[in-house]
Amino acid sequence: MLGLGLALATLSRMRLVIARCSVDYTGRLSAHLPMAPRLLMLKADGSILVHADGGSYKPLNWMTPPCSLKEEDGLWTVTNNKSGDTLRITIEEILHDTTHELGVDPGLQKDxxxxxxxxxxxxxxxxxxxxxxxxxxxxxxxxxxxxxxxxxxxxxxxxxxxxxxxxxxxxxxxxxxxxxxxxxxxxxxxxxxxxxxxxxxxxxxxxxxxxxxxxxxxxxxxxxxxxxxxxxxx
The missing domain is CATH 3.40.1350.10 (Trna Endonuclease; Chain: A, domain 1)
Structure with missing residues (x-):
């Protein structure tokens, strides 16, 4: 029961970072996002999503779990532990960085x-x-x-x-x-x-x-x- 409680608590945490950054994805294909202000969403399940102001609700790039994040000065490296794909985020400037406890989500209410x-x-x-x-x-x-x-x-x-x-x-x-x-x-x-x-x-x-x-x-x-x-x- 303790393990389940810890898992639920962990899953409720989200980190939001607004930064000037460029993004390079390497995996089954390669993709590059040039330097620009973007929103980085890091979820407790290990996933990371890169958003811009446009493009509706879909992220410009992302990495699904299970993955690990290595933070260095000016560089984040996100690696998918299963496929080995990598997402390298080069950060020029961090404009906002906060972590929020969202609580236990009640789930989607279906129509x-x-x-x-x-x-x-x-x-x-x-x-x-x-x-x-x-x-x-x-x-x-x-x-x-x-x-x-x-x-x-x-x-x-x-x-x-x-x-x-x-x-x-x-x-x-x-x-x-x-x-x-x-x-x-x-x-x-x-x-x-x-x-x-x-x-x-x-x-x-x-x-x-x-x-x-x-x-x-x-x-x-x-x-x-x-x-x-x-x-x-x-």
């Missing part, structure tokens, strides 16, 4: 359709996969609950992330869950299923590249309001 999809698929997970059985809804992890934890017909654990619209952010979210769950010898190997009413092509490509199966479901059919015996054009 009515998304929550109802989860409820319907928990009652009958066979639309996700033939022979699937439910283990638990909102399966807890240190970084948030998995929508559904199931077992397939062979008893293999399957983590299911459910969205109304399947986008890249949802795939990234499920990827983080799978990385964590597969460290548990009582669960591993854990497969992943990304389930939504509509899945964007880019999200599908990313999911399949990571070995995550994509499933689309129809809300009305799950509710039983559509008569599948009637022929349709598509």
């Amino acid at each position: 009515g359709v998304e929550a109802h999809l989860q409820e319907l698929l928990a009652a009958d997970p066979t639309p996700i996969g033939e022979g699937y059985s439910l283990v638990r809804r909102e399966f807890p992890t240190a970084i948030g609950p998995v929508d559904l934890m199931c077992r397939d017909s062979e008893g293999v654990s399957v983590a299911v992330e459910i969205k109304r619209r399947g986008e890249i952010d949802g795939v990234e979210q499920l990827t983080r869950y799978l990385e964590l769950l597969n460290r548990d010898p009582l669960l591993a190997p854990v497969q992943g299923v990304f389930c939504a009413q509509v899945i964007k092509p880019q999200a599908r490509v990313l999911a399949e590249d990571r070995g995550i199966r994509c499933v689309t479901v129809d809300y009305d059919t799950l509710r039983g309001t559509v008569d599948d015996s009637q022929p349709t054009l598509f």
Whole structure:
């Protein structure tokens, strides 16, 4: 219990740094951001995100956990402990540097359709996969609950992330869950299923590249309001 408490406390901390910096990423590809003022977000799970004022909500560059940060004078080196990819942040000037305790996050409150999809698929997970059985809804992890934890017909654990619209952010979210769950010898190997009413092509490509199966479901059919015996054009 003490370990769990410490983990929850750690996960609630975030460091925000505004700095004039340049960023160089080295991994499966290389990328460079020239010197400019940017927001650096460092989360307690080890991830780091580099934001600019434009570009909507998406970071310009980032590193997902598990990773480590080495701080030197004027240089931060972030290394992904799994892939070996590196993010080198050269800092010319720090304009702001604060750390905040955010407390225990209550989790995302899903909209009515998304929550109802989860409820319907928990009652009958066979639309996700033939022979699937439910283990638990909102399966807890240190970084948030998995929508559904199931077992397939062979008893293999399957983590299911459910969205109304399947986008890249949802795939990234499920990827983080799978990385964590597969460290548990009582669960591993854990497969992943990304389930939504509509899945964007880019999200599908990313999911399949990571070995995550994509499933689309129809809300009305799950509710039983559509008569599948009637022929349709598509």
